[in-house]
Structures are given as C-alpha cells and as structure tokens.
Amino acid sequence: MPNPTASDAPPSRRPVLSTVERELDxxxxxxxxxxxxxxxxxxxxxxxxxxVRRGLRNLRVVGSAIAGLDLDLLIGAGAVREVVxxxxxxxxxxxxxxxxxxxxxxxxxxxxxCDEGIFYAALRAAGQGLPFAPWKAxxxxxxxxxxxxxxxxxxxxxGQDLIAVPAIVPDVFxxxxxxxxxxxxxxxxxxxYGDRALHRASRRTxxxxxxxxxxxxxxxxxxxxxxxxxxxxxxxxxxxxPFASPGCYRVDEAFIRQYVDVANRARKGDRSAFDAWLxxxxxxPKSQADYLGTVGFDARHDxxxxxxxxx
Numbered sequence: 618m619p620n621p622t623a624s625d626a627p628p629s630r631r632p633v634l635s636t637v638e639r640e641l642d643x644x645x646x647x648x649x650x651x652x653x654x655x656x657x658x659x660x661x662x663x664x665x666x667x668x669v670r671r672g673l674r675n676l677r678v679v680g681s682a683i684a685g686l687d688l689d690l691l692i693g694a695g696a697v698r699e700v701v702x703x704x705x706x707x708x709x710x711x712x713x714x715x716x717x718x719x720x721x722x723x724x725x726x727x728x729x730x731c732d733e734g735i736f737y738a739a740l741r742a743a744g745q746g747l748p749f750a751p752w753k754a755x756x757x758x759x760x761x762x763x764x765x766x767x768x769x770x771x772x773x774x775x776g777q778d779l780i781a782v783p784a785i786v787p788d789v790f791x792x793x794x795x796x797x798x799x800x801x802x803x804x805x806x807x808x809x810y811g812d813r814a815l816h817r818a819s820r821r822t823x824x825x826x827x828x829x830x831x832x833x834x835x836x837x838x839x840x841x842x843x844x845x846x847x848x849x850x851x852x853x854x855x856x857x858x859p860f861a862s863p864g865c866y867r868v869d870e871a872f873i874r875q876y877v878d879v880a881n882r883a884r885k886g887d888r889s890a891f892d893a894w895l896x897x898x899x900x901x902p903k904s905q906a907d908y909l910g911t912v913g914f915d916a917r918h919d920x921x922x923x924x925x926x927x928x
Contacts, residue, residue: 653792689714744817
C-alpha cells in the first residue's frame, strides 16, 4: 500500500479557545440569541451579565423549553424584544419570572407561544435544515390563535390535519457545561437534552465551561459528549452562578431569592433596588473574578458540597 500523501492526511484539529468579551463583540442588536440551561441549572451567566453590560437591545431570545431567570434578567434590563420558550421559572424560588410576567402583562415584549413539544419541533426542523417540522399536538386548541406562525396543513399520506412548526434558527447559542476541551467538545453532567437540540439548531455555538480538560479526558467517555465541535470554548469557573452546575456546585438559593425580591419590587413600580442590584453584580464587576469577589464566595464554599447536600 502506498504511503499517504500530505493531501490524504486528515485535517489538523483547530483550538477554539476564546473569551467572554471576544464573543460579546460578535453580538448586535436584533439578533436571535439562544441560552442553554434548564430551570435552576447550567445557565451561561457570565455571558448573560455581559449582554446586559453591553446594553444590547431588541434581542429575540430563545430559552430552553423551561427557561430560567437568566432570561428574566435580560427582560428586566431591557435587552429583549421577543421570547421563545414555554415558561420562565425558578421552580419553588419563583413560579414565574417577575419581569417576564410584568412585560407580557403590559405587552412590552412579544412571546412566541409554544408548549414543550412545539418548541422542540421547531429546533428539530432547524437541526435538519428544514423550513418546518410536522406536529400533531395542539390541533383543536387555542395555540393556533396565540401563535399565527403555526399553520395547519393536510398530511399528504393520511389526509389528517397537522401543524407546520416553522424552524427556529438562533444566530448564536450560549451554553454552560461542566467540562470541555480546547477543540470544542463539551460534556454535561446529565443528559443536556435541551442544549443538544439548541446546538444542532443554531448557526454558531459558544460554550462556557467549569473545567478545561484534555482531549484524551473527553475521549475516555465519548458517550458523555453532549456538544460536538462548538465554535468557541471559554473557561469560566463558577460560570453558572447563581444557578447550579451539576456535579460541581448547587444552586445559590439565597442569591436567587434576593434577585426575585428586587425584581418583584420593580414589577410593582419601584426599580431602585433592582437598579442597585444591577450596579453591584452586573455593571460593577469587570471580570468573573471581580464578580465572585462581590458575591462573597468566602461564605459560599458550602455550595460545592454537592454529595452531602443531595444525599
């Protein structure tokens, strides 16, 4: 067998390490931005705070099917034009995001109405490069009046009515994972199901990660690789705070309760406490290290005691 020539050799791997500020430089007003995470876990909060600091506006923000208060914060800061998700919640800490509720009641933002099934159908269509995906649940309900983008059509095989769910294609998807390598392979602790779907649907994916590990470490358990070949990787320890990063640290309930309190006061007409909160935790810190110092992590080491607290 002849020796392979240089043209026969596989392409060399390309490191995709980046920084939060470099990735924020790629964002513009009016873009469609997707945020990973679920309820109170794995939200890319270093990026979310950066979006607020940059003063971006008129974003179409695609949350997970059950989005968290990261999206609520962006609404409160005035960055959002439209929300694509089935709910914004922090479970028992906040049944509904205060700013999400306030803005919808006053028609200050648009909501792309969907349930969880319709949400994933839209992402599946984008991931497959299709203009829409067929869906059945929702026929006979008011969802078709609430979301005029959903269209009924007859199935060409059976003749039954189906819903055409248009593809949702985010310009960029930001996710937080527990470990990643320099070549864009990311691993969640857990399934990362929603993040997988958002990654496939998006034009570009950026990961923040608790730990930057070797490619050999990733390849020891390839079944755990939930994000394959992201466009950028940024090491951000405690990057999901105040939300949890499974296997690394728990949700900071005290911090989230503080946010919910000032957000509720703003919803009722007094933004002074929320504006002070923004200045202290978002606009004031110039780096992740500054943020962690402001939060006061000397008193929060117990958040890393995952095993004991969950047992």
